[in-house]
Amino acid sequence: MRFDDEPIEPGDPLPILPGHHSAGRFERLLRAGVFTITAELSPPDSANAEDVYARARIFDGYVDGINATDGSGANCHMSSSGVCALLTRAGYAPVMQISCRDRNRIAIQGDVLGAAAMGVNNLLCLTGDGVAVGDHPGAKPVFDLDAIALLNIVRTMREQACFESGRALTTPPKVFLGSAANPFVPPLDFQVARLAKKARAGAEFVQTQYCFDVSLLERFMQQVRDEGLDKRLFILVGIGPLASARAAEWMRTHVPGVRIPDAVIDRLRRARGKGAAKAEGKRICIDILERVREIPGVCGVHLMAYRQEEAVAEIIDRSRALDGRIPWYPGRDRHSRPAREVDSPTELPEEMLA
């Protein structure tokens, strides 16, 4: 999908349309009613920019937004603001994750301004995993804010143009605000109330935890529609391929908040032969994608394919989730820019005149 007002330089912002909050493609697509796809980039344990670009390129032409995680699982990696700084230079649409675990409100608000200045249009406000589950269990957990307080603060920054302290901002951050939801863990019936609270605090989109139990999601989405939340929030369902029955077992005991039904693990276990489990894992993911797509109120999917990033393209292709469209990536429009949009070709850089 192309917008008529695409910027000439890939890193430049799109014009902010009336009723929109950000200059980003991600918000544009969701508000246009397009089934939208995001994927999680696993940040490198390195100080090399090319490591980030190599991981982003895997998704070229398949995703509309790339999530930059912020020490997910309380493990140390390159920071989400660092990853986002690199991604925005190339014109990608990152979803910058902000966790409340490692920084207090002074640091986080500063990061929000910095991120928006770098061209980050989407923020995902998270509470964050506890330090005990990560690789630095002795670290001090901060949790000065929680996800809902954070949403409220960033919305205030955007709309009232001031910090939590009330001190004024000269340019507010024009960001599209998101948060997480986990429909699969207790207190199940409170999860929708919690989502409503997030919407009231400022969330505009939601990415859920891994969905392996579609019936629980259906139940949750029914409650979401009953509360009218599908009209206020764009909901992207988290999905991902499991590599094997053992990986699935590990994940459900070690990754906080992930619920994998026994039926899924049995299905993986039955797959015998070299690579069979991995193929079955992808098939399960495609099945889930196709099923969640049919649920009213689901606006897209968020792919988390940790250590299987190359599987994302196959899953999206085989499920036809893109309906034939090609999401923007650096260089996509270089040779195919339609003439009608080039009003003054002399102003274009040389490579675009090819």
Added chain:
Amino acid sequence: MRAVRYWSVSHAGAMQRVYQALERLLIMIDPLLRKLGYQHLEAPFAAVERVLKGWFFDCRMCGHCVLQSTGMSCPMNCPKQLRNGPCGGVRADGSCELDPAMRCVWVEAVRGAARLPGERIQVIQAPLDHSLVGRSAWLRELRLRTAP
């Protein structure tokens, strides 16, 4: 003590009535307290709260009590000290992601809130003001209520 803490949630309705009675009493004697000077009452009030709320709720003296919005389950017992709802890591049996021996403070809060009238659990709580830690939450509330 966790057993007492869980008991307090199970009796959230009674706890709230005690709180409301205490509130009325404090508002009634406020002119007297004002004459004595709030600043002299800070230490004894905090000491009493530390003992009473410590016994019933495992109070952590955050100085900004929200028990009536959290079904009488003190959110400061959450390892992440979440004041607006559970995190996404609650275990399938309702126990805490970080302390499996403890029931999630927010699973408890939802249980307690069901016993209280109104929907105060839906109120968005502002982030904690850390300058209040260790101070009397009751006196603060009283001051806010009776401020001219």
